[in-house]
Amino acid sequence: MTRWFRSYWAEEDTWFYFEADADGWVTRQVEIQGPLQRPIAAASLAEWEAAQQAGALAEYEATFGITAEVPVHQWDAHEPQDLTAGEFETVWLTARAACQARARARSTRGT
Template identity: 75%
Template sequence: MTRWFRSYGAEEDIWFYVEADADGWVTRQVELQGPFEKPIAAASLVEWEAARRAGTVADHETTFGATAEVCVRERDAHDPQDLTGGEFETVWRTARAACRARARARSPHGA
């Protein structure tokens, strides 16, 4: 069963929003940093694997970041707070849009 949760990393001042599969592997991850919760990553493992096969990992990670590529356990997360799938999706969509906008702003063509 898919699980969604968030945890806070005080050292980095980052909220980690995580979607994990039934085996505990991170499938999607959002990172929001600072007091304004600026999206700094909205990564999908499936997309990252496709980018790896296509030889475009660097571009993909520049735009969306990367997932933790680990199996998460209760002890691995900092005081995890369960989320609903809908709560995760709302954060996911907002963070993805911000990552895309930031990538367009970096592009010399604004595309």
């Protein structure tokens, strides 16, 4: 069963939004930071694995970041707040668009 939730890390002033599978592995992750709620990551485990196999991992991580590397039940000191699939999807789509726009801006400046 898929689960959607978010957790806040005050030390980094960051909201982490997660989609996790039945075993607790994060399949998609969004990070939103600071008082302006700036999306800084919107990574998919399946996309990350495909990028790794294609030899494009550095580019993927520079654009979208990475997902958590351990199941959520192993995390300490996080207080998950449940989300609906729709709530997660709204945050996901907004963060993906922001990450893609930043990547385009980087590539434009680099040429």
